[in-house]
Amino acid sequence: MDRYEILKDIGSGNFGVAKLVKDRWSGELFAVKYIERGQKIDQHVQREIMNHRSLKHPNIIRFKEVLLTPTHLAIVMEYAAGGELFERICNAGRFSEDEARFFYQQLISGVSYCHSMQICHRDLKLENTLLDGSTAPRLKICDFGYSKSSVLHSQPKSTVGTPAYIAPEVLSTKEYDGKIADVWSCGVTLYVMLVGAYPFEDPDDPRNFRKTIQVYSIIHVQSHRCLQSTIHSFRLDL
Secondary structure (H helix, E strand, C coil): CCCCCEEEEEEEEEEEEEEEEEEECCEEEEEEEEEEEECCCCCCHHHHHHHHHCCCCCCCEEEEEEEECCCCEEEECCCEEEEEEEEHHHHCEEEEEHHHHHHHHHHHHHEEEEEHCECCCCCHHHHHHCCCCCCCCCCEECCCCCCEEEECCCCCCCCCHHHHHHCHHHHHCCCCCCCHHHHHHHHHHHHHHHCCCCCCCCCCCCHHHHHHHHHHCCCCCCCCCHHHHHHHHCCCCC
16 A cells, blocks of 8 residues: 555445555555455455456446555545535436436446346445546446446345335345346436435435335326426436
């Protein structure tokens, strides 16, 4: 890690901590995810490294390298200066049709590429979509900890992901198609962009499992125009 100068912490989670670093040779900024060596380096971390490093697409965070320190495994990757798409929606309330289409096209482009590489993400959500720092932000999919390769791994059947975005079949404890589950999560993401609320919300079931399984929702459509936006935004020229 001597090559990198640590600038500041930029996030934390169950995995450990993420830091912003600068390459001493090139001056380029990177994000580094530090994971404590030991039991935390499980199959999810191994899959994240194996699957993420094989993906090269403008709408996927670029994987750079893995380094070992005496105490941690460090995953070096592209730094997205624009933060999470989730934060942008929180600040805006909801997006216009044009803005939602702009980001959704990029999301679908990245997901389609992953699927063409036989990799399903399994945890697509607004918090796992980052933005670069450009004026017209480029969306970047990140966090491949739950990803699976249909070439290297068996058909998924474990319940993983974030409750508000999980497809009904993921909750069945039976084998399911991870690519189709990803498409469901993309649909939830589009809904939130346009409406500013999740499609499956139940105060009696905070994890939303009941409504997801029943496949119905309390739709927070604020106007007829908002509903039109939802429909038209699926007509994408990719």
